[in-house]
Amino acid sequence: MTSNTKHVLFRALILLWGGLWLSPVSDGFIQMVEKGTEQMPAKEAGAQTQEEAVVEPGTADESWMGIYINGLKVGYSRTYETKVLREGKELVRFFSESRIRMSRLGGDPIELTTVQESWLDEDQRPLETMIRTKMSETETVITARVTTDTVVFSMGNKVVKELPVRERFYIDVPLDDILAEEGLKAGASYTFKLLDPVAYALSECRFFIRGEEDILILGEKKKLWHVSTEVDSLIPMVLEEWMDGEGVVYKTVTNAGFLTTVALRMDREKALEASTDNFDIAFSSLIPSNVILPDPQQIRRMQFKLSGPDMGRLLDLPWDGGRQRMVEEGPDYIIVETTARIFREDESPQLPLPEHKEHAALAATVFCQSDDTDIRSQAQEIVGEERNAWRAAKRIAEWISREMTPNYDVGFASAREIMQNREGDCSEHSVLFVALCRAVGIPARAAVGLMYGDGIFAYHMWPEVFVGEWVSLDPKWLARDPATQEYFTDASHIKFGHSNLDADIFQEMATAISEIIGKLKLEVLDPPPSYPPPPPLLSS
Numbered sequence: 001m002t003s004n005t006k007h008v009l010f011r012a013l014i015l016l017w018g019g020l021w022l023s024p025v026s027d028g029f030i031q032m033v034e035k036g037t038e039q040m041p042a043k044e045a046g047a048q049t050q051e052e053a054v055v056e057p058g059t060a061d062e063s064w065m066g067i068y069i070n071g072l073k074v075g076y077s078r079t080y081e082t083k084v085l086r087e088g089k090e091l092v093r094f095f096s097e098s099r100i101r102m103s104r105l106g107g108d109p110i111e112l113t114t115v116q117e118s119w120l121d122e123d124q125r126p127l128e129t130m131i132r133t134k135m136s137e138t139e140t141v142i143t144a145r146v147t148t149d150t151v152v153f154s155m156g157n158k159v160v161k162e163l164p165v166r167e168r169f170y171i172d173v174p175l176d177d178i179l180a181e182e183g184l185k186a187g188a189s190y191t192f193k194l195l196d197p198v199a200y201a202l203s204e205c206r207f208f209i210r211g212e213e214d215i216l217i218l219g220e221k222k223k224l225w226h227v228s229t230e231v232d233s234l235i236p237m238v239l240e241e242w243m244d245g246e247g248v249v250y251k252t253v254t255n256a257g258f259l260t261t262v263a264l265r266m267d268r269e270k271a272l273e274a275s276t277d278n279f280d281i282a283f284s285s286l287i288p289s290n291v292i293l294p295d296p297q298q299i300r301r302m303q304f305k306l307s308g309p310d311m312g313r314l315l316d317l318p319w320d321g322g323r324q325r326m327v328e329e330g331p332d333y334i335i336v337e338t339t340a341r342i343f344r345e346d347e348s349p350q351l352p353l354p355e356h357k358e359h360a361a362l363a364a365t366v367f368c369q370s371d372d373t374d375i376r377s378q379a380q381e382i383v384g385e386e387r388n389a390w391r392a393a394k395r396i397a398e399w400i401s402r403e404m405t406p407n408y409d410v411g412f413a414s415a416r417e418i419m420q421n422r423e424g425d426c427s428e429h430s431v432l433f434v435a436l437c438r439a440v441g442i443p444a445r446a447a448v449g450l451m452y453g454d455g456i457f458a459y460h461m462w463p464e465v466f467v468g469e470w471v472s473l474d475p476k477w478l479a480r481d482p483a484t485q486e487y488f489t490d491a492s493h494i495k496f497g498h499s500n501l502d503a504d505i506f507q508e509m510a511t512a513i514s515e516i517i518g519k520l521k522l523e524v525l526d527p528p529p530s531y532p533p534p535p536p537l538l539s540s
Contacts (some may be wrong), residue, residue: 064271065263072277075100091357104282107408136413144197153200155503169193186211234510258518297479303525304493307333338491348390361443368501370438378441400475452492
């Protein structure tokens with residue numbers, strides 16, 4: 001396959017994941033992209049591995065694309081192919097890199113960098129694929145290595161899954177084979193398996209050749225082949241591409257979850273050209289409320305009518321813990337009731353907790369380093385001699401609320417990085433809280449969903465702790481019950497899913513909100529009489 005289309009499918013999936021995380025450009029842009037691969041310190045992007053030697057440089061054939069969202073230029077991608085020697089064998093190495101900037105809630109743009117490298121043998125069979133993603137100081141590395149009969153998936157240095165191999169698979173659409181065997185023929189279709197490192201799977205892919213079309217690319221009219229690709233990955237993806245008869249792609253429209261991106265082929269200078277465009281992903285996902293809630297943190301019970309996404313997804317919302325239940329199922333909607341759980345200290349078990357299935361939520365992970373020396377030391381200092389698990393969790397929540405500085409300009413950061421910088425938004429508050437809890441033996445995880453604030457419902461992340469049952473404890477929005485003086489999480493929080501912040505985080509985030517965000521319609525029901533309606537929109 002021609003090099004400019006390699007890896008585009010899973011770059012789209014990584015971009016969607018970044019969008020999911022960020023939903024809860026000037027001279028700096030051109031300076032950033034001109035530094036190129038220097039932005040990836042863990043291993044220089046494009047560097048040879050395992051004593052690799054370049055046989056035939058491929059950078060002269062680099063393909064550059066400008067990336068757009070909602071008509072705004074947000075970044076670029078580049079790809080190239082080269083031949084290398086590894087352990088005396090000549091291999092084909094594909095390299096791709098994308099850099100995208102998005103902001104949230106009016107803050108400074110956050111950079112999402114993805115580098116993917118794949119190595120194939122002389123028969124174009126995949127041997128290894130590595131994806132490195134970075135949104136802050138923390139880099140995430142996912143690797144898929146192919147042996148004789150197994151694909152071994154790893155995150156960081158940890159093996160996540162070993163998948164038996166019984167069929168031929170590819171790293172992308174095998175366009176070279178299609179062109180060599182029969183060329184592009186209108187109406188033709190193909191089905192095959194793709195190596196999908198993000199899903200730790202071989203995902204089914206369907207490729208359709210629609211026919212030739214006249215299309216305008218950057219003001220120039222071209223006659224190109226229109227092809228479509230459908231991939232059954234974590235989130236179903238559909239790509240519409242326009243290419244010439246040799247497989248050179250000039251335009252790609254990618255639909256994945258709530259994000260649609262457009263990539264246009266252009267020269268290097270134009271791809272790197274500075275842009276003043278700024279796409280705010282958070283504003284694009286906010287849901288206006290039909291009522292104004294004057295004191296949402298004191299709300300103990302609410303009912304919502306939810307519609308828009310597929311009914312199967314709505315019915316699959318978590319109904320665990322008694323905090324959230326479905327009270328009515330309609331033909332295309334559900335009515336959900338949420339209740340603020342007032343958990344009392346005398347209900348809590350003592351530390352250390354007895355062995356329980358929820359101890360899986362105690363593990364240190366690549367994102368949540370609860371075994372880090374500084375994190376363990378800080379957690380012990382916060383908790384002291386306290387052995388009541390709920391009181392200990394509340395002490396950690398108070399410390400997070402006091403010590404963390406809100407900052408919407410921070411991308412996804414690990415617990416170790418957050419511990420050092422002590423700033424971020426709801427995701428950073430949650431990740432550090434979970435790590436500190438686990439460090440003292442309290443199982444904890446991160447919930448994802450919506451919460452109310454200032455006339456809107458926004459996507460949000462907050463922690464849950466296991467103290468005999470799972471209880472929400474949101475350190476960014478601590479509310480106290482006047483009668484018991486206990487902390488609680490208000491009923492405007494609607495939960496869509498949760499994550500243990502481990503190697504399954506991509507799957508968990510995708511399952512939780514990718515099929516909901518951008519589609520959900522929400523109506524607050526049974527508001528108390530004191531809730532005024534929202535102000536009318538001003539007419540122009």
